[in-house]
Amino acid sequence: MFKLWATIVKDVRVLLRDKVGITLMFVMPIILVVVVTSIQNSTFQLVNKNKLPVLICNSDTGQASLQLIKTINKIGMFKVALVNSDNNESLMADAMHNNDALLGIIIPSNFSAKVEAKSKNIAGKALTSFGLQTDTVKKVGDVDPITIYYNPVLQESLRLSVAGGIRSALQLVESRETLRSLYFSINEKPLPEELENEMLNNKAAINEIPVSKDGTHTTPNASQHNVPAWTIFAMFFVIMSLGGSVVREKVSGSFIRLKTLPTNYWVGILSKQITYLGVTMVQAAVIFSMGIWLFPYIGLPALNIPSDVFALLVVTLACGWCAVSYAICVGVFAETQEQCNGFGAVSIVILASIGGLMVPSFAMTGFAKDIANLSPMHWCLQAYYTLFLEGGKLRDVLNNIIPLIIITIILQLIIFWGLKRKNLI
Amino acid sequence: MAVTVPLAIDIENMGFKHPGNTDVSFVNLNLKVEKGSRFGLFGPNGAGKTTLISLMTGLLTANEGHIKLLGHEMGRQNVNSINKLFGFVPQDFSFYQEMSPVENLEFFGAWAGLDKKTIKRRTDELLTILGLEAVRDKQVQKFSGGMKRRVNLAIGVIHDPEIIFLDEPTVGVDVQTGHAIITYLHELNKKGTTLIYTSHQLSEAEDLCQQVALIDAGKIIAQDSLDKLLKVHCQETLEHLFLNLTGKDYRN
Numbered sequence A: 001m002f003k004l005w006a007t008i009v010k011d012v013r014v015l016l017r018d019k020v021g022i023t024l025m026f027v028m029p030i031i032l033v034v035v036v037t038s039i040q041n042s043t044f045q046l047v048n049k050n051k052l053p054v055l056i057c058n059s060d061t062g063q064a065s066l067q068l069i070k071t072i073n074k075i076g077m078f079k080v081a082l083v084n085s086d087n088n089e090s091l092m093a094d095a096m097h098n099n100d101a102l103l104g105i106i107i108p109s110n111f112s113a114k115v116e117a118k119s120k121n122i123a124g125k126a127l128t129s130f131g132l133q134t135d136t137v138k139k140v141g142d143v144d145p146i147t148i149y150y151n152p153v154l155q156e157s158l159r160l161s162v163a164g165g166i167r168s169a170l171q172l173v174e175s176r177e178t179l180r181s182l183y184f185s186i187n188e189k190p191l192p193e194e195l196e197n198e199m200l201n202n203k204a205a206i207n208e209i210p211v212s213k214d215g216t217h218t219t220p221n222a223s224q225h226n227v228p229a230w231t232i233f234a235m236f237f238v239i240m241s242l243g244g245s246v247v248r249e250k251v252s253g254s255f256i257r258l259k260t261l262p263t264n265y266w267v268g269i270l271s272k273q274i275t276y277l278g279v280t281m282v283q284a285a286v287i288f289s290m291g292i293w294l295f296p297y298i299g300l301p302a303l304n305i306p307s308d309v310f311a312l313l314v315v316t317l318a319c320g321w322c323a324v325s326y327a328i329c330v331g332v333f334a335e336t337q338e339q340c341n342g343f344g345a346v347s348i349v350i351l352a353s354i355g356g357l358m359v360p361s362f363a364m365t366g367f368a369k370d371i372a373n374l375s376p377m378h379w380c381l382q383a384y385y386t387l388f389l390e391g392g393k394l395r396d397v398l399n400n401i402i403p404l405i406i407i408t409i410i411l412q413l414i415i416f417w418g419l420k421r422k423n424l425i
Numbered sequence B: 001m002a003v004t005v006p007l008a009i010d011i012e013n014m015g016f017k018h019p020g021n022t023d024v025s026f027v028n029l030n031l032k033v034e035k036g037s038r039f040g041l042f043g044p045n046g047a048g049k050t051t052l053i054s055l056m057t058g059l060l061t062a063n064e065g066h067i068k069l070l071g072h073e074m075g076r077q078n079v080n081s082i083n084k085l086f087g088f089v090p091q092d093f094s095f096y097q098e099m100s101p102v103e104n105l106e107f108f109g110a111w112a113g114l115d116k117k118t119i120k121r122r123t124d125e126l127l128t129i130l131g132l133e134a135v136r137d138k139q140v141q142k143f144s145g146g147m148k149r150r151v152n153l154a155i156g157v158i159h160d161p162e163i164i165f166l167d168e169p170t171v172g173v174d175v176q177t178g179h180a181i182i183t184y185l186h187e188l189n190k191k192g193t194t195l196i197y198t199s200h201q202l203s204e205a206e207d208l209c210q211q212v213a214l215i216d217a218g219k220i221i222a223q224d225s226l227d228k229l230l231k232v233h234c235q236e237t238l239e240h241l242f243l244n245l246t247g248k249d250y251r252n
Helices: A002-016 A019-050 A063-075 A089-098 A111-130 A156-187 A193-201 A222-236 A239-252 A254-259 A265-298 A309-333 A337-354 A366-372 A376-388 A394-421 B049-056 B079-083 B101-111 B116-129 B145-157 B175-190 B202-208 B226-232 B238-246
Strands: A052-058 A078-083 A103-107 A147-150 B007-017 B025-034 B038-042 B064-069 B086-089 B163-167 B194-198 B211-216 B219-225
Touching (some): A002 A019, A002 A265, A019 A239, A052 A063, A052 A089, A089 A103, A089 A147, A111 A156, A147 A156, A156 A193, A222 A309, A222 A337, A222 A376, A239 A254, A239 A265, A239 A309, A239 A337, A254 A265, A265 A309, A265 A394, A309 A376, A309 A394, A337 A376, B007 B194, B025 B049, B025 B219, B038 B049, B038 B175, B038 B202, B049 B064, B049 B163, B049 B194, B086 B145, B101 B116, B116 B145, B145 B163, B145 B175, B163 B175, B202 B238, B211 B226
Parallel strands (some): A052 A078, B038 B194, B038 B211, B086 B163, B163 B194
Antiparallel strands (some): A103 A147, B211 B219
8 A cells, every 4th residue: 555655646747737737638629629619609699698799781763672671670689781792793702891880681682672572472373272363373483692701711501590680580471462362352451550660570479498307497508518518528628638747657667667576556546546536536536526606707607517517526537537547548559659649649639539529420421420429528617517518316327337337447458468569578 | 515606587498589589699598696796797798697687586587497586497497486586776866757756666666575664764775775765845847867877776676686686787977976876785685685786887897896797799708706717718808808708890
């Protein structure tokens, strides 16, 4: 026990004097968590609070186009500004650049006339079908398309939701015109505004409720999504210090000297695991604390810690142990510190990518989804999401912890084989 | 009646080949080193000195024959009980440069199986003897080469071993440090410690070693007391004897 304690003290001393390693393990992930959460939060605010700036060039002079602009305004997603671009793409592009607008909409010149004609046509068809009209309904041409220009930085999901919003505004305008035509044809007087509003705006409400395992309905925010994900990334970043420390011991000859002493080198490996598992726990504690107490001060949503704190501790321990095992494994096989740091950093980014830290794994399909299962970060992330987003308990994350522990045991066996093969134990 | 001298090292018909490497191999090698002696192992680069020391310290395992340290057979008995018998001072600075001499000695002392109290006593003793008392709490990475050599030596002898393997313990140090290290080794030997020493500094070796073995291409080409070898081969110094037996061609 004294040998293990002395080795832990040695590892802590070496770690505390490795300033670059400490910076990489703590400062970089903290910056990453703050930056990524801020970016995602600002995207969220852009859509929900700040509104997307949109320029509308109305080449039409009729009522339907004015009604369309009014409806787009009412959606609540957009901050509308009117411009004159003469129906010209390059002029619209310039206007978007000059006004920092992400979207530009051009309403064609004959929009109202065509919508009106189409509405009358549909109303006529309806009356014929009811047997209230005997005249033949003449065919009319389609309404010219509305053109939407968008800044390429706009993510596809956001773009689709914008297009959906504008489509529903357009449908409302067309429905209004059809309703008016129909009413006028039957009653030979305009549709009363009160009735019109009642018919068009009296839509069934939609309730959006996040589904959770504990029955609570807390809406997830950018912090709930990002803090756990980047905490995992930070934990795996211990490779920069731990992997390097294993390589340094090999290169300096300390390994050889230790082998000639009456102590099994597994004491050294166990000490490194305990020391750096402690480091990963501190990393998680620091990042979670920042999420809880610091984020609200810098305008970010506060992180809500899961109700099952014991499950959170178990998941964090399992995740940290896996990260430490991976770092030692790379350190055992790397010949130089450069090899260890280079491979370590790149492999962590790859594991993070396939594990769903950068692209959500639910968005992956087929082969990519199968590959995700090989990344320990995938299982860590699923476990954290179950706790942070779904309000899960320990029993809900067992199916994530078990594969994580299996991967860790495999890594431990590889470490043993590597040390044996290199005649280090 | 012949007096049987106890042996520190007893190698019998030892065979060894590096896996996948044909550079150095030993066939039927025999070597006996008396307990309490100062034994020098010399040879040109690539002759097999480091490999032989690695075999004697258990870092490598012989394919054939026996290696015994103070009667304990390597590979047969518990590694930890054999490892307590000897200390190893490698040519490289094999310690933690981020730590101070005291911190290094605390750690390696624990691994050598010493208790806390003994570690403290030995640390104080060694730092005083080797002139490191003033820098006991400073990080080793800021030390000169000579100071690092002394730290390297102190770690190798912290557990007061019966045999010490020294692989070029004075390489790259100034005359004063070299002299201090050799003087300390003499003192250890007076207390009964067996020294197994290897170096390319042959004048220093002449002062230290009573018994020498010359090794070349994995074979021991001469072994006896230094005086006898010089006499038999009609040479004045160890350097002349070395060149006479191993030739003047470059070795890689």
